[in-house]
Amino acid sequence: MGIQRVDVISLCSASGEIRPLRLRIENESHQLQRVDIEEILSTKQIPYVGAEATVFLCRGRMEQRPWLFELKYTIRTHSWCLLRRIW
Numbered sequence: 001m002g003i004q005r006v007d008v009i010s011l012c013s014a015s016g017e018i019r020p021l022r023l024r025i026e027n028e029s030h031q032l033q034r035v036d037i038e039e040i041l042s043t044k045q046i047p048y049v050g051a052e053a054t055v056f057l058c059r060g061r062m063e064q065r066p067w068l069f070e071l072k073y074t075i076r077t078h079s080w081c082l083l084r085r086i087w
Helices: none
Strands: 007-012 018-026 032-048 051-062 065-074 079-085
Touching: 007 065, 007 079, 018 051, 018 065, 018 079, 032 065
Parallel strands: none
Antiparallel strands: 007 018, 018 032, 032 051, 051 065, 065 079
């Protein structure tokens, strides 16, 4: 699986911090599946080809199966990408 754009429901705090809560990913059958984010393990700010972005290392569940994955939020385009699933 390569980098894939995903739909994300997120929370934006009064101080401007953004936190992903849930995402939808398209499976091999082109059906949307929901991944609930249980914990943000780490965040890091990265310059990405001149565009500022934040990468979130997340632990979550899809259909009761554990997921560990990285999400990238690009600030300029307000878009989310699933960078990789670790397990």
